[in-house]
Amino acid sequence: MSSPWAVQPGIQPAAPYTYPQTLSTAYTPITIRQGFGQAYQPQSQYPYSAPANPPPPSAPAMAPPAEQQQKFDWPDSVRNYVQRTFQKSNLDTSISRQEMEAKLKETIRSSQEAGTMYTLNWDEMPLPQQMIREERQRALMVSMASLKTSGPEPPVIALSSSKKRKSSDFSEPEPTNGSTVPWRSNSKAASLGDRISKPANSPMDAPLPAKSKFQKHTEKRQRRGDGYRSSYRSPSPQPASGPIVGCNQELEKNYLRLTAPPKPEAVRPEPVLHRTLDLLKKKWRKDGNYVYICDQFKSLRQDLTVQHIRNEFTVSVYEIHARIALEKGDLGEYNQCQTQLRALYKAGIKGNSTEFKAYRILYFIHTANRTALNDAIADLTPAEKEELPIKHALNVRSALALENYHKFFQYYLDVPNMGAYLMDMFVKRERLAALAKMCKAFKPELRLRYITEELAFESDAEAAQFIIDYDQDLLQEREDHIVFLTGKAGRRFEDAKSEAFRRVDLKGQI
Amino acid sequence: MDGLIHEFRLAYAGMKGDQLAETLRPDTQLYANKLRAFWGRGDFHSANADLEFLFKHDQSRVRLASRDETEGWIAIYFSYWKAVGEILAAEGLLNGSRSSWVKVYVAWKEFTLLVIRGYTNHGFENWTIPCLYVAGKYLRLFAIRADAERSSSNNDAAMTSFGDDFDPTAEANKLLHDCTNHLTKIFQICLTDRAPMEASRKWGVYYAINLLFKTYFKLNSESLAKPVLHAVSAGRTDMPSIDKFPKSQQVTFKYYEGVLSFLEENYVEAEKHLTLAWLMCHKDSHRNLELILTYLIPCHLLTTHTLPSAQLLEPFPQLQRLFWPLAQAIKKADLRAFDLALRDGEGEFIKRRIYLTLERGRDIVLRNLLRKVFIDAGFEEPKGDAPPPRRTRIPVADFTAAIKLSQGEDIDTDEVECLMANLIYKACCSPRSHIIPRL
Known part of the structure; x- marks a missing residue:
């Protein structure tokens, strides 16, 4: 770029740069119209995201900046509420200012959205710091409660005399059964006693041995999940920038396809999901209502996904859903689960990988997807090829490839696990x-x-x-x-x- | 900057598409010094000013067709300049500044989009399409490098979609997936050009397809190739026929078409395409010849039951290692050797996706074995003067014994009958002459 023209004095001013225009046209700034009146404004979240630097605590009220006042006239009751929040006597040292502000914003916004801004009795409203304290308490209770209920359930004996195993036959010896959160069981150093004596900081503060990357990830997640320790919610929620942490305590939730980043209020944290899974297992054994179960499992999976929870619990959720879907012949759901399972196993998370890798082969035999079948075989290690379920599936495949129906039907008579449900699908055509x-x-x-x-x-x-x-x-x-x-x-x-x-x-x- | 634009002028004046494209080639191995000189001090303002001057005010500038086109080229070279900066930094060729391949990809994508826009908005002529090739080719390469870089750093990326489940494969190849969208765009602006044939961008179609297919194969999503093939065959009437295109493009396209048919188990079609590719392929493109043969040999095995000769395999030691034992086993009707050869090569075969096809060669081994039994059965009692007729009825027990010998393992009669039934079904032998009926 030693171009002599660049420094010629006469030219630069004469030929104005074009790049400022071309560069700044990624979007055209539009001035927001201010004259729409009250009806439009409750939806506007603008006032809350505007102040980048919150006013100092000494300010009498967190009064919105002037330009926002034009847009929204705060009722005095709300102003007083804000004022009370930041009164020195009401401050709680264990709660950071950001948390408080976030909570405050959320409270006001929700009342604004609900249209109760003028009707709410703001004088009786608990202050943000009180709400945060309560939330922390609740979260603590939940994790304690889940520890208590983790005893083994009475095994349910399968009465079925069919040659096929039911999905419910599998649900007992689940490695992650009960509500022990996998990351708790992961760090073996922290025994139950450790946790009780200093519940708030046991596994994390102890000197830790060298950790695998995966462990570190899990622990990072744990810290997030144990939000009550540091920050329950990030001060300014940016839902798209990373995994969120839910705070919904409901066990059951209907599945709804997401079209926007999920709200933490609608998402259940991992300890709740553990209890959800237990509940669903019980319900499935009792009622066998597939439509309900499938819907619940889908929302369960969704909650895991949006919170980026990927551990042995995740694997068991997908495995159980896959088995139920298999039993009911719902191949669409089954295939979704299996795709996930493949990735989870690949990431090194333990589960019943041989069982499901075998299903995977049978599934692709059914769909006659040769490319996928080839990939499924390519995924196997020599040791896995010797595992009974996988060996069986490979034998089935080879018998079919060689059109050896004699062998094929012998394998059909002796299928490990729930493979028969899959083989049933293509036995007729064979x-x-x-x-x-x-x-x-x-x-x-x-x-x-x-x-x-x-x-x-x-x-x-x-x-x-x-x-x-x-x-x-x-x-x-x-x-x-x-x-x-x-x-x-x-x-x-x-x-x-x-x-x-x-x-x-x-x-x-x- | 001067040097590059000088090259541009020469190429443009001579309407040399390849030369023109060469000025946009970010090959740091070939052109390290040139690219560094082009980047200069990396000063935004002066780069832009230089381009403005060189294209608009310089005495020796070439007259472009329109003002619009000038703007198009300025934008392209400016964006190219920015991308080169990232590339040099990512390669560590610039002192002090570092970059990442993800950034390179983003910058190059910008550049690619501008090149595409050159055709849609700035009226670039069709002889310049090699520029599209360069843009597409490097977009793909940068996407692959960026994906590799991302997976090695492996930080929890932000959620980009609201799907209910993780999409692990899409996550691993996110940028390459993104890349296919732009390659498709390149394909489309070539295919949909309605200009008369000699001025049409349709001449870029096969290059774009080949690039696209290459990416689909890398992504393991060959199924996406189908709509592309449909689009081409639908517009075939107003397209130059494929033999008018450069041979290299023909060979690549035929190869991909063949492999796609192969994967769909349409071996007759596959054989047709692959044979064409085989015949046209340059004799020194050793690697390409080897690739073609990898699929052509199994095709032949199934369609014509013919085996590769030693002579054919000789120049390709790797293929020789893989196919020769199989071929020998088939020839000798040695079931055991066949099974062993298949097992030994399993990893390689699966990787090349020919395992499932080769496995079927076992039928041919069985057929050859049956033939041996038949020959061994000798002749019937002669009747009169006529030469004694062959014994045409073979007891199942004989065949069973032969299979036992050949594979070295026991087999029960039911299974033998099943294998017989298969052979009959495939018309390897006739039911009347061979099977002793069971009741």
């Missing part, structure tokens, strides 16, 4: 494929018994029904057995097979 081959290879007839056994039907009747559903004239009774007239089947099963393979039906999958 039966059709096998029948199509049999019709071509074995002529003119086959014993029905042979088909029942080869294609793993539960009984001859079931096998007969399967065939009759396609053609009524293909079975014939002999003296002591029934035969399947392969020679007369023609292209019937061939067509049914191509139809079944043509489109994989992913119920509910978007």
